[in-house]
Amino acid sequence: MIPAIPFVPSTPFVSLVPLGALADWGFVLGNADYLVGGLAITIALTVASILLGFAAGFPAGLIEVYGGHYSEAFVASLGVFFRGTPIVVIIIVMFFVVGISPAFLAATFALGLRSAAYQSQIFRGAIESVSGGQMEAARAVGLSRLQAIRHVIVPQALRRSIPGFQNEFTIVLKDTSIAFAIGLAELLTRSYDLFVQRTTAVLEIVLFISLLYFLLTFSTNRVLDALRERFVIPGGEG
Amino acid sequence: MSDPLLSVRDLRKSFGEEEVLRGIDFEMERRDVQVLMGPSGSGKSTLLRCVNRLSEPDDGTITLDGEDTAAMDENDLRRQVGMVFQGFNLFAHLTARKNVSLGLRRVRGFSKSETEERAEEELERVGLADQADSYPAELSGGQQQRVGIARALAMDPKLLLFDEPTSALDPELIGEVLSVMGELADDGMTMLVVTHEMGFAREAATDLLFLDDGTILERGPPTQLFESPEHERTATFLRRLTDLEAGQHG
Numbered sequence: 108m109i110p111a112i113p114f115v116p117s118t119p120f121v122s123l124v125p126l127g128a129l130a131d132w133g134f135v136l137g138n139a140d141y142l143v144g145g146l147a148i149t150i151a152l153t154v155a156s157i158l159l160g161f162a163a164g165f166p167a168g169l170i171e172v173y174g175g176h177y178s179e180a181f182v183a184s185l186g187v188f189f190r191g192t193p194i195v196v197i198i199i200v201m202f203f204v205v206g207i208s209p210a211f212l213a214a215t216f217a218l219g220l221r222s223a224a225y226q227s228q229i230f231r232g233a234i235e236s237v238s239g240g241q242m243e244a245a246r247a248v249g250l251s252r253l254q255a256i257r258h259v260i261v262p263q264a265l266r267r268s269i270p271g272f273q274n275e276f277t278i279v280l281k282d283t284s285i286a287f288a289i290g291l292a293e294l295l296t297r298s299y300d301l302f303v304q305r306t307t308a309v310l311e312i313v314l315f316i317s318l319l320y321f322l323l324t325f326s327t328n329r330v331l332d333a334l335r336e337r338f339v340i341p342g343g344e345g
Numbered sequence: 346m347s348d349p350l351l352s353v354r355d356l357r358k359s360f361g362e363e364e365v366l367r368g369i370d371f372e373m374e375r376r377d378v379q380v381l382m383g384p385s386g387s388g389k390s391t392l393l394r395c396v397n398r399l400s401e402p403d404d405g406t407i408t409l410d411g412e413d414t415a416a417m418d419e420n421d422l423r424r425q426v427g428m429v430f431q432g433f434n435l436f437a438h439l440t441a442r443k444n445v446s447l448g449l450r451r452v453r454g455f456s457k458s459e460t461e462e463r464a465e466e467e468l469e470r471v472g473l474a475d476q477a478d479s480y481p482a483e484l485s486g487g488q489q490q491r492v493g494i495a496r497a498l499a500m501d502p503k504l505l506l507f508d509e510p511t512s513a514l515d516p517e518l519i520g521e522v523l524s525v526m527g528e529l530a531d532d533g534m535t536m537l538v539v540t541h542e543m544g545f546a547r548e549a550a551t552d553l554l555f556l557d558d559g560t561i562l563e564r565g566p567p568t569q570l571f572e573s574p575e576h577e578r579t580a581t582f583l584r585r586l587t588d589l590e591a592g593q594h595g
């Protein structure tokens with residue numbers, strides 16, 4: 108007979124972190140609703156920024172490929188500017204210099220315009236990867252240039268831009284934490300609020316919000332994977 | 346006598362320093378099938394592309410059905426002059442049916458049901474009604490090219506341009522495309538065809554134009570050019586083609 112082993116309540120991760128961690132985890136979980144509120148702002152900021160980025164970046168990509176000399180040069184230099192400036196600088200300028208308020212709006216403009224600059228390159232690359240023969244065949248049928256772009260080039264380019272867009276989505280989501288610099292109460296700012304109250308819980312709080320960030324990026328990437336598969340062109344092209 | 350359907354006068358086109366077309370003159374009557382042959386770089390494709398203005402001519406006049414093409418709206422011109430490409434260029438994201446439908450809907454303004462019906466008819470005409478819902482990448486090269494022909498036919502063109510329609514095909518797939526083209530010729534379609542398929546030229550062509558170095562060096566009924574060409578250049582080129590073909594099929 109094997110003697111019954113008395114049940115000792117233990118959680119495996121406790122031993123991995125410093126003394127008093129159990130209490131610190133209690134502190135994290137006790138404030139979970141406060142952090143989840145920050146998470147909601149993070150999500151809202153991500154969605155707003157991605158949408159602004161798409162609304163500006165997609166036409167920008169089109170202009171970079173099909174635009175006239177001046178429009179192309181204008182869009183390209185805006186892109187160089189936004190890609191070449193640190194996001195913290197952009198966000199601080201939007202809030203303190205341009206004076207956009209509330210902070211959420213300033214953060215949306217900063218992240219959104221920067222994302223537009225990156226998204227324009229994703230779309231430009233995708234558009235350029237559609238073979239010239241597609242445009243030619245469309246024009247040969249009698250479609251106007253605009254119709255050809257809309258019905259032939261864009262549907263193929265959008266499909267090809269999904270992998271690049273996945274990256275961009277993940278980057279924007281994580282970069283929302285930079286709104287910390289202007290005090291917007293998103294996830295990282297709120298975790299900061301918590302760990303300055305309880306300096307022993309820094310690790311626990313950071314682990315907890317990292318998990319939240321991870322769950323978000325992981326799930327949205329799966330959604331985009333599904334989207335890509337939904338629209339994949341049978342036979343393996345594009 | 347009515348005017349010719351297509352008339353090309355002193356057509357010239359340069360790319361940079363290089364003059365690719367140096368004064369091309371020819372005419373096509375309705376129901377004509379004219380075959381353009383010539384060494385690569387002789388300007389055959391450029392000539393076709395000038396007719397539907399995918400390339401803008403530098404000089405000369407092209408009239409279609411009495412109308413100066415340079416003065417026409419380019420989209421309207423292209424509606425009337427169909428083109429079939431060497432690389433098929435089917436819209437990769439659309440099924441065979443939708444490839445044919447797009448122009449019907451967006452250029453000719455057909456209703457949904459008219460479009461559906463007409464697309465079906467055209468695919469049937471090229472023997473692909475049962476592949477209507479396949480995507481280009483799911484079709485063989487020969488099938489893709491037949492869809493390409495159906496797409497051009499759907500616009501009810503007055504003239505069809507073929508730019509080496511079988512050059513990208515495996516030898517065993519060439520026949521199906523040529524037979525569709527032969528049927529079109531029999532149905533009275535006016536066709537201007539760049540090809541090196543001698544069999545097609547012999548059977549379907551009303552005239553053969555031999556292009557060399559940007560000019561039409563020689564023209565005439567195919568038998569005449571094949572059997573008793575005036576120019577040594579034509580003779581050499583056609584002899585080489587004949588040898589090649591014998592090698593392929595023999």
